[in-house]
Amino acid sequence: MIEYLVLISCIAFLAFLIPNTTFRKYFAIVGWVSIAGYLFSELPYYFSINNFMYPIIALLSIPFLYVTIRALLREDRRILQLSMAAAVAFLIYAPFAYITPLGDWLIAAVVAQTSWMLSLAGYPVSHVSWNILTRNGFQTEIILACTGIQSIAIMLGVAGAVKTTLRQKVLAFLLVFPTIYILNIFRNTFVISAYTGQWFPYLPEIAGNGEFGYESFFWAHNVMCELGALLLLVAIAYGLFIIIPGLGAFADDLFKLYREELTVLVRRVKDEPPR
Structure with a gap:
């Protein structure tokens, strides 16, 4: 199952590279969800070897995934660029992995x-x-x-x-x-x-x-x-x-996006009345 999650993520991001298709954002969503699923499916292994870094990354992937999916659904340029980075990474990694x-x-x-x-x-x-x-x-x-x-x-x-x-x-x-x-x-x-x-x-x-x-x-x-x-x-x-100076501006744009979206999420949770 774990290997399939990586493969699904790889296929989804490689499909994202196909230009001019209305399904690109959905390919990216599948890719990011599969990566998060992989991180959580690996938790028993990382706990068995007392590795603390990847469990922390898995935990942080929850708010990251929330913001990323919302932004992809509205085709936010910044997250499409981030998904392009992931797609290029898989394009390089996939031949060695498969x-x-x-x-x-x-x-x-x-x-x-x-x-x-x-x-x-x-x-x-x-x-x-x-x-x-x-x-x-x-x-x-x-x-x-x-x-x-x-x-x-x-x-x-x-x-x-x-x-x-x-x-x-x-x-x-x-x-x-x-x-x-x-x-x-x-x-x-x-x-x-x-x-x-x-x-x-x-x-x-x-x-x-x-x-x-x-x-x-x-x-x-x-x-x-x-x-x-x-x-x-x-x-x-x-x-x-x-x-590449443009990367600095891109990183700053991403930081602002995630900060704003997570701030709104925290306010909603605080303002939501108890049931």
């Missing part, structure tokens, strides 16, 4: 580069299989989510939300792709080193999940790297605003 040889090729490249970096850092690993690395009895599986392709697709989608020149497109790509890809290799290296070396065996009542040694993975992956990735994306977004 063409198995391509996705496996990317994973294999990241595995090889991460293994090389670990050896260079003095933490050599062995291969249990083509994408599972082991050291000191601890195994780490590299999957598509470990390649950085989602973040790359999202940020390039953001860059595609407004009209740009060829020069701006090239500069945006050079800012996003090498930065995220290379830093993601360092991220994988840090997480695997910390987990297999048991660097952070702290607060098992918070960080543990019953698996021996998981605490080090939790602090390295779910806390340090999640927060670091968030700061990185903010920095890259700032760089995109400099390269």
Whole structure:
């Protein structure tokens, strides 16, 4: 079911790219609803690994979805642009997610580069299989989510939300792709080193999940790297605003839209008489 939600969202946003159709706004609505549904369907998994970032995102998706659907139904230009960003992101991500040889090729490249970096850092690993690395009895599986392709697709989608020149497109790509890809290799290296070396065996009542040694993975992956990735994306977004000034105005317009709509919603709830 979870995989179908992602597929439905992907198909809907790709259909949104079809120009001059009266159904574009409905395709976008299906896409956003499917994304929110995916976030909530994944909550049991994220709770099982004590990941706090995605449950927060899932909770925030409720008011976001409310405003987004209302705005799409009236064909608000700003939300149509935001949906275009999501569609471009899926256009980049979908081949790696649904063409198995391509996705496996990317994973294999990241595995090889991460293994090389670990050896260079003095933490050599062995291969249990083509994408599972082991050291000191601890195994780490590299999957598509470990390649950085989602973040790359999202940020390039953001860059595609407004009209740009060829020069701006090239500069945006050079800012996003090498930065995220290379830093993601360092991220994988840090997480695997910390987990297999048991660097952070702290607060098992918070960080543990019953698996021996998981605490080090939790602090390295779910806390340090999640927060670091968030700061990185903010920095890259700032760089995109400099390269593409129109993105700054677009972000400001979006902020005003959501603030106004949510303010109205809160007032309605407060003014509604108790039943």
